[in-house]
Amino acid sequence: MISNPRTPPHLLTIILLTAFSPLSLNMFLPSLENIARDLKTDYALVSVAIAGYLAVTAVIQLIAGPLSDRFGRRPVLLVALTIFCISSIVCSLAQNIWVFLTFRMLQGSVTAGFTLSLAIVRDTNPPREAAGLIGYITMSMAIAPMLGPVLGGILDSTFGWRTSFYFYAFFGIVLLLLCWFDLGETRKGHGDGEQEERDNFTALLRERRFFAYAICTAFSTGAFYIFLAGAPLAATATFGVTTVQLGFLIGSITMGFSAGGFLAGRFAATVSLPTMMLIGRIVACSGLTFGLLLLISGWLSPWVFFGSTLFVGIGNGLTMPSSNSGAMSVRPDLAGSAAGLVGASTLAGGAILTSLTGAAVVEDSSPEIVIALMLASSLIGLIAATGALIFERNGSIATH
Incomplete structure (x- = not known):
């Protein structure tokens, strides 16, 4: 249990959620050739794990945002991280390319961490102060892509490509526990049927x-x-x-x-x-x-x-x-x-x-x-x- 269900998360929690999104994309890139060899497929098919992942993350952002406006940031994030952890474990155990690619796409659920981190910062701060905090948070978006492939390359060369997905699963569980104890609900108010009908992309696009x-x-x-x-x-x-x-x-x-x-x-x-x-x-x-x-x-x-x-x-x-x-x-x-x-x-x-x-x-x-x-x-x-x-x-x- 968390001490206060509406306690905003600490900045470190937001930074880790934000940084892990790009890390989940590029950390395993040095392993693509080894994955193709181990799963007995060609490199082009394995590369779908990148292009397809990007497409899936775009869709997930479109889904996670409105769901968090309706049900709250906390439950959507907890569900997304749970899906990511399970998918990472299955990827680490996959014995054929189709199982690997299916659950690699489901790993894209972690991108909800980036999207909802921005919403949480805005929920808890006025616009200018939110921009300042997002500025500091985006620094992690610059550091994570630089460190990810280096870490992935070291893990692959030392222990094999599956170790990167063990790391994803372990760190995903850490994030899930951190959010469970640290992340209270920050969305203000509760929608009703009429509100839900108005509150959609159409309202924004107008x-x-x-x-x-x-x-x-x-x-x-x-x-x-x-x-x-x-x-x-x-x-x-x-x-x-x-x-x-x-x-x-x-x-x-x-x-x-x-x-x-x-x-x-x-x-x-x-x-x-x-x-x-x-x-x-x-x-x-x-x-x-x-x-x-x-x-x-x-x-x-x-x-x-x-x-x-x-x-x-x-x-x-x-x-x-x-x-x-x-x-x-x-x-x-x-x-x-x-x-x-x-x-x-x-x-x-x-x-x-x-x-x-x-x-x-x-x-x-x-x-x-x-x-x-x-x-x-x-x-x-x-x-x-x-x-x-x-x-x-x-x-x-x-x-x-």
Whole structure:
């Protein structure tokens, strides 16, 4: 039993829930080839564990958010973590690829931890303070993806690929127990039939303010997806960097995101949500514009290329805590639905932008194309942030 059923969780609980979502995606990546060999299948089929997982997590975010608005954050999170733990155990014991893939998809339930963590922060804090806390939380989103593959590689090489799923199961149980004892219900009020009929995605989609925040989030993140899809090929083809150098340089954008998240946590409480979003968008667009001009002028250097993309990481770290908080503040009673819808639309947008980048960037492409695509996505985010600022000045949303 928990001492108070409405006690908000400690910040550490929220950070662990948030960080474990990306960790569940990438920690086992070094094991894909060994999984294919052990389960006697081909690599392409095993890779469905990545692409299919992303698709499932988008759907889960759409489901978990509204369910948490109706039944509460606590029960939805406990059920999601239970499903994740059971799925992890089955994956660790799987003897054929279809069992493995089925329960690997069910592992996507853990993404509810990220979605509902944002809603819980918004439930328990005013918009600006929520943005500040989300800024600190997003720092974990930057660190976890960097550590995950390293840890997974060590576990695989030492004990075998199944150990990663033992780790998932063990840590999932730890999170489940932590949430059972630490996470009280934070959703305010209880819905009735009439309320439930009104409280759905349609209500959010009628709000132009929600669109401004959601579009800003999606296209800010979209620049990062473009980077992931285009930077490795452009860098190796143009600059001839080694794989070791490439790994370090690619990690720079993630370090920038962590730095931006820290700054957002430090200053978001004193700056309006749209203003902080604008600052982040200006940082990203300025760095990309300067880098593009240098590249066009003949300064073909990996330091120019990755130096300009570093500003995207910083800008996103500044922007996204406020844009997420703003989206959930349009209808605070639908914070879970808003978090789920923003998360799903961001993943869908990332998939589209990644595909477009893959088609546009070929082996002989210049890095200018990648920077230009990132700049275009960041500019759309800038326009959306400007729209959010206009709505605030018109008194459309309270930010205090």
